[in-house]
Amino acid sequence: MRLRNAGRFRTLNLLLAATALAVAPKAARCQSDQAPSSATEDTKLNTRVSLALDSVTLADIAASISKQAGMTLIPSAAVRDRRVTARVTGISVRGVLDTICETYDWRWYRQSQDSYVLDRRIIRRPQDLSRIPELMQTALPVDFRMFASLPNLKTKKPDERTGQTAAQRSVQTKFRGMNGLRSSLTGVFNSRDSFGVQEMSPRQREDLLTWLVFTNLDRSMELLHNDAGPHQIRPTQITISLGNKNTGLMLNTTPDVNPGFGFGTQVFFPDGRPVP
């Protein structure tokens, strides 16, 4: 009887251990696949640091942590210029790095002895095309995800179309950038034909970036929101027909696709045949 109970207990232990292992990678999500080589090297991660830095770059934060902990923290080129305000008192380096990575969906890892790197996550092409919207969301910086009101794709209903509102906001934003740039550049081009980005004021630079970024961002909203669209269907789920008084060639989904949609382009038939 005792042996049988003990066996049950052992089974329970194994189940609990298995559960712990299943959870473990999630807890270490911010860190890399590289294992720290020894506990002594890791002690610097337990150094408690304090930060009182207003509107500085991540590079400044990394420099301060490096100095206090006697280690080297290297932010990658992609993350080093992001601006933050940090008021931190007596938190371990590991705690600060974990928080930064949880906040921005980044990762940190040990590069060599006493040298650590802060970087974006590695993103690879998915085998399954249906994972593209989810991975595109992951690739987008966290503040862009909020700006674009990206939905939780696990709970979003298939017939919900949320991308259009986000695309409209993106378009409005790009025009704001363009208008700002136009008004500030009008005088500049009265006397010269060329103007370098390095000569621009911070405001002009932001207006230019706003124009460039948001002109392109709105093109991805259908995918980022995983709205019903061509990325969700196979060619066999398409029918072709003429629309718009026989001047447009339309691709529509077959009736089994729910929600259905269509798209097409103008095709003219002056003599019975379409021409470009």
Added chain:
Amino acid sequence: MRYVTTPGQLACWLVMAATSVCPQLRADTLIYSEPASSPDWAKPIEIHYKGLSLQAILKDISDRYGVSVLADGAPVLGKTTIDFKGTLRDSLDIVADAFDYAVSVHKSGIVSLMKKFNDPDDLPQLVPAEIRQTAADMLAILPDQPSDTSDPPLLWASWLRQLARRLPADILDGMKNGKSYAFSDLTPDIQRSLADVLAWRAFGVARSAWDRLYRQLDRFEQSTLHAKKKGAFIAADTGKTTTSYSVLHQANGVNGAVIETELGIFQREEIK
């Protein structure tokens, strides 16, 4: 032989099993406690801030209540006035909300503040290197497609018109009479063209946009704006010449690729 496990043994068992398979989860990770003194979030407090910036308020809350904070970027709202009586946690929420931020409390004990973007004037941080890497990641995710860096990218429409020219007469006549054709009704080469149109419309639009942005931000600091003459007219009454210019952003990439983006039309009066 007796198999009896005490709770202590069970805990050790779990730690050993976890660290052996996942080395990142070393004992110090599992048992370290943060922070040294965690703020009492339920503590009732009163806050009175008059015309202060988010940074000034965070400094005060951090100094007075031992709250560690990390706030992203800078709010659109420069300064505000807040009077509130409630718990420390509620007070932080009120402050964050006033500046259009959301609060998250992390395991480390640090509180992070991220923007909610309810303010239509607010923007995400525009860091060229980060956005360029984002574009590179998007290009890694999206299936390979021919790039169309024109604005808007409409290569699929051009392909669809080419496809229309190759449709057999009987299908065209049928369509003019209101008939629609299933994929299986079409010849194999038309099917292939249709599949290409669908794939490009599905992924090529987004891919081309990220490709264009990647190139626009390549050596962004060295990029320039150019005024390109488009035309001129002379006013009959004053005799003054007004010239129209197209202003283009030109980026010269590291591999020698040049991409130009038109920003708009400007006019200037020629000074004689």
